[in-house]
Amino acid sequence: MSIVAVGSVAFDTIATPSGRAENILGGSCTYFSLAASYFAEVRIVAVVGEDFRAEHENVLKKRGIDTRGIERAKGKTFRWGGQYLDSLNEAKTDFTELNVFESFQPRIPKEYQDSEFLFLGNIHPSLQSAVRLELNGVRLTGGDTMNFWIQRTHNELIETLKVMNVLLINDTEAKMLAGERNLPRAAQKVLAMGPQALVIKHGEYGATIFFREGAFGIGHHPFRAPALPIEEVKDPTGAGDSFAGGFMGYIASQEQLNREVLKRALFYGGVMGSFAVERFGTERLQSLTREEIDARFQVFRELTHLE
Amino acid sequence: MSIVAVGSVAFDTIATPSGRAENILGGSCTYFSLAASYFAEVRIVAVVGEDFRAEHENVLKKRGIDTRGIERAKGKTFRWGGQYLDSLNEAKTDFTELNVFESFQPRIPKEYQDSEFLFLGNIHPSLQSAVRLELNGVRLTGGDTMNFWIQRTHNELIETLKVMNVLLINDTEAKMLAGERNLPRAAQKVLAMGPQALVIKHGEYGATIFFREGAFGIGHHPFRAPALPIEEVKDPTGAGDSFAGGFMGYIASQEQLNREVLKRALFYGGVMGSFAVERFGTERLQSLTREEIDARFQVFRELTHLE
Numbered sequence: 001m002s003i004v005a006v007g008s009v010a011f012d013t014i015a016t017p018s019g020r021a022e023n024i025l026g027g028s029c030t031y032f033s034l035a036a037s038y039f040a041e042v043r044i045v046a047v048v049g050e051d052f053r054a055e056h057e058n059v060l061k062k063r064g065i066d067t068r069g070i071e072r073a074k075g076k077t078f079r080w081g082g083q084y085l086d087s088l089n090e091a092k093t094d095f096t097e098l099n100v101f102e103s104f105q106p107r108i109p110k111e112y113q114d115s116e117f118l119f120l121g122n123i124h125p126s127l128q129s130a131v132r133l134e135l136n137g138v139r140l141t142g143g144d145t146m147n148f149w150i151q152r153t154h155n156e157l158i159e160t161l162k163v164m165n166v167l168l169i170n171d172t173e174a175k176m177l178a179g180e181r182n183l184p185r186a187a188q189k190v191l192a193m194g195p196q197a198l199v200i201k202h203g204e205y206g207a208t209i210f211f212r213e214g215a216f217g218i219g220h221h222p223f224r225a226p227a228l229p230i231e232e233v234k235d236p237t238g239a240g241d242s243f244a245g246g247f248m249g250y251i252a253s254q255e256q257l258n259r260e261v262l263k264r265a266l267f268y269g270g271v272m273g274s275f276a277v278e279r280f281g282t283e284r285l286q287s288l289t290r291e292e293i294d295a296r297f298q299v300f301r302e303l304t305h306l307e
Numbered sequence: 308m309s310i311v312a313v314g315s316v317a318f319d320t321i322a323t324p325s326g327r328a329e330n331i332l333g334g335s336c337t338y339f340s341l342a343a344s345y346f347a348e349v350r351i352v353a354v355v356g357e358d359f360r361a362e363h364e365n366v367l368k369k370r371g372i373d374t375r376g377i378e379r380a381k382g383k384t385f386r387w388g389g390q391y392l393d394s395l396n397e398a399k400t401d402f403t404e405l406n407v408f409e410s411f412q413p414r415i416p417k418e419y420q421d422s423e424f425l426f427l428g429n430i431h432p433s434l435q436s437a438v439r440l441e442l443n444g445v446r447l448t449g450g451d452t453m454n455f456w457i458q459r460t461h462n463e464l465i466e467t468l469k470v471m472n473v474l475l476i477n478d479t480e481a482k483m484l485a486g487e488r489n490l491p492r493a494a495q496k497v498l499a500m501g502p503q504a505l506v507i508k509h510g511e512y513g514a515t516i517f518f519r520e521g522a523f524g525i526g527h528h529p530f531r532a533p534a535l536p537i538e539e540v541k542d543p544t545g546a547g548d549s550f551a552g553g554f555m556g557y558i559a560s561q562e563q564l565n566r567e568v569l570k571r572a573l574f575y576g577g578v579m580g581s582f583a584v585e586r587f588g589t590e591r592l593q594s595l596t597r598e599e600i601d602a603r604f605q606v607f608r609e610l611t612h613l614e
Contacts, residue, residue: 088488181395183511184538204490205512208536224533224610229515231491260614267613303531304611306574307567 001252002041002066002114004138005033006106006131007121007241009046009070012281013081016088018234024281025056027078028121028144031238034285035245035272036119037063038293040252043112045069045131049077049100059286068109073100088233089203106131113137117252119244122146125153125160132163140257142166142248144240150177161194166262168199168244184210187222197262199247199269201240204229209266217259225266226304228274228296235280239273242285246272271296308559309348309373309421311445312340313413313438314428314548315385316353316377319588320401322390325541331588332363334385335428335451338545341592342552342579343426344370345600347559350419352376352438356384356407366593375416380407395540396510413438420444424559426551429453432460432467439470447564449473449555451547457484468501473569475506475551491517494529504569506554506576508547511536516573524566532573533611535581535603542587546580549592553579578603 007029013022033042043066048056050072060067078101081094106127118135120128120143132141143164149157150173157177161167167190171183177193178186183200187210190198196215201207206226211219247269254261271293278284314336320329340349350373355363359379367374385408388401413434425442427435427450439448450471456464457480464484468474474497478490484500485493490507494517497505503522508514513533518526554576561568578600585591 182538182540184536187536202512205509206533221606221610222536224536226513226531226533226611229491229494229529229531231489233489263613299528301613303528304533306570306608 001116002043003036003117003119003248003252004043004045004069004108004112004115004135005029005036005119005121006045006128007032007119007123008078008101009044009048009052010078010080010101011051012237013079013094014235014237014280015083015085016235017085019280021235021280023079025059026080026237026281028238028241030060030282031241031276031285032119032121032245032248033060033065034063034282035242035276036249036252037065038288038290039246039249039268040117042066042249043069043115045106045108045112047071047073047100047104049073049075052077059282063286066112069107069112071107075100077101082237084236088236091237108134116140117142117248119143119248120160120164121241122149125149125156129156129160129163132160140165140251142168142244144168144244145173147173147176158193161190164195166197166199167195168201168247170201170203170240174198174200184222199266201243203227203239206270207243207266209262211259216257216262219259223259223263223266225263225270225300227270228300228303230274230277233277236277238276238282242276243269243273246270267297267300268293270300308423309350310343310424310426310555310559311350311352311376311415311419311422311442312336312343312426312428313352313435314339314426314430315408316351316355316359317385317387317408318358319544320386320388321542321544321587322392323395323542324392326587328542328587330386332366333387333544333588335545335548337367337589338548338583338592339426339428339552339555340367340372341370341589342549342583343556343559344372345579345595345597346553346556346575347424349373349556350376350422352413352415352419354378354380354407354411356380356382359384366589370593373419376414376419378414382407384408389544391543395543398544415441423447424449424555426450426555427467427471428548429456432456432464436463436467436470439467447472447558449475449551451475451551452480454480454483465500468497471502473504473506474502475508475554477508477510477547481505481507491529506573508550509534510546513577514550514573516569518566523564523569526566530566530570530573532570532577532607534577535607535610537581537584540584543584544588545583549583550576550580553577574604574607575600577607
């Protein structure tokens with residue numbers, strides 16, 4: 001089945017203790033799409049500038065990603081520069097040049113209209129809502145947001161959350177959105193805002209999924225997928241977006257939409273995040289095989305599996 | 308089987324967002340012993356002052372804990388005051404009065420000599436080594452340490468690590484001890500210092516056990532036990548010591564000493580830590596049943612268990 005992915009395509013300049021890379025292909029939508037492409041058909045909606053060349057588009061096309069929704073605008077593509085020299089857990093932003101992304105108005109090609117799944121990347125919540133409204137026939141909508149939107153566009157975000165089935169955010173964002181420091185209580189408050197399920201990403205410690213009462217099945221307990229402790233983190237950029245891609249991609253590959261599928265999806269999210277950080281940029285995500293992915297899924301399972 | 312536990316008995320004054328308690332029974336050895344007492348026979352070695360009364364000792368005796376190794380010294384018992392008003396993850400120490408603990412010289416009663424297991428609580432590494440030497444017949448020695456000893460008594464600690472089978476520390480301590488920021492690499496460096504297994508506690512995210520090549524069985528991968536997201540954390544004091552108590556207690560309750568036992572022990576550690584924080588001080592650890600403990604073990608298992 002197919003997923004529409006809306007978000008940013010960017011050129012990143014990244015410094016980590018393992019090295020430095022300039023103007024490499026990045027952006028939340030790029031990481032998401034590459035990760036999801038191992039599971040389902042992915043259709044991108046994004047905007048790029050005149051500096052986005054055929055070689056960049058080919059990275060996506062080689063993975064079978066539908067790029068008809070990539071709009072070419074006059075000007076330069078979104079650029080971001082950041083470093084992880086002090087901590088691999090948090091980027092220090094060197095610069096952000098929004099460029100053509102600043103006036104991004106997502107346009108959905110009519111060929112995308114039959115898509116069953118939608119992922120709303122980290123953009124203005126009003127744009128997220130508009131896309132969701134236009135793709136009214138989707139079975140499940142996942143979405144991301146960030147501190148900036150939680151603080152600056154709180155009311156718009158509250159409206160968007162009403163039409164999101166699954167929200168994927170990190171611990172800090174969940175606590176900020178709920179105005180509550182205790183994580184399970186914060187989760188309950190966020191679920192009351194609309195989503196049927198909330199995925200909270202814990203970085204190197206994995207992720208937890210909380211379900212609204214009765215959503216996707218029965219049961220009271222959350223579910224946690226641990227992350228593999230990774231010896232070689234070359235570049236943490238895109239780990240969260242790759243997590244979302246693995247999560248949504250796996251869901252879109254399944255007929256059923258129940259808790260067991262969402263739990264497995266949480267593991268696949270962790271798997272794709274763990275691959276992403278092994279090389280700079282999207283390098284590792286470009287050349288995986290489904291066999292490698294499933295082998296790591298087994299390692300993740302065994303990581304917490306008692307006989 | 309029986310475990311000798313060496314460490315501190317203290318009176319704590321604690322403030323958390325849920326309330327405040329003054330001069331309540333605490334100390335690493337107290338939390339450890341109460342948690343371990345649900346699995347095995349526990350024998351304490353500690354020092355207290357003249358303010359330690361029968362009512363305090365009875366808390367331990369009621370759980371069948373052998374208190375013959377508690378030495379009464381002239382003066383006051385170790386007192387600690389701390390608060391968790393800003394963050395439940397880290398205590399802000401208000402005061403530390405070592406009192407009789409300052410000149411603590413652990414003395415092992417001869418009745419303890421046949422003990423099979425030993426837990427060296429967070430005391431000067433030279434004292435840890437001395438106790439280990441005296442109880443030379445134990446099957447397995449677990450131990451704790453902290454930043455203070457890692458920085459101030461590094462050489463003595465290195466010697467102690469050679470006679471510890473399992474070291475239990477947190478992320479920050481592991482990285483500091485190894486001089487390495489990457490956790491799996493830090494773990495390998497610590498294992499090279501002596502221990503056959505290293506348990507790294509991640510607070511609310513659970514714990515990971517790393518094995519030295521060939522120790523306790525075969526396999527290359529670490530194992531991670533997630534922690535339950537807890538809605539009501541009343542008082543985080545003693546969570547790590549309770550974790551160690553559940554971990555060591557479960558090991559001491561088993562005939563075999565292999566990786567599967569250590570993995571289950573890691574889950575039981577998390578279970579006991581999760582109970583400890585539900586009430587102030589040791590209150591919750593005083594009145595559990597094995598049924599409650601095993602029920603939560605199942606919840607923890609299901610938390611990461613895929614069909």
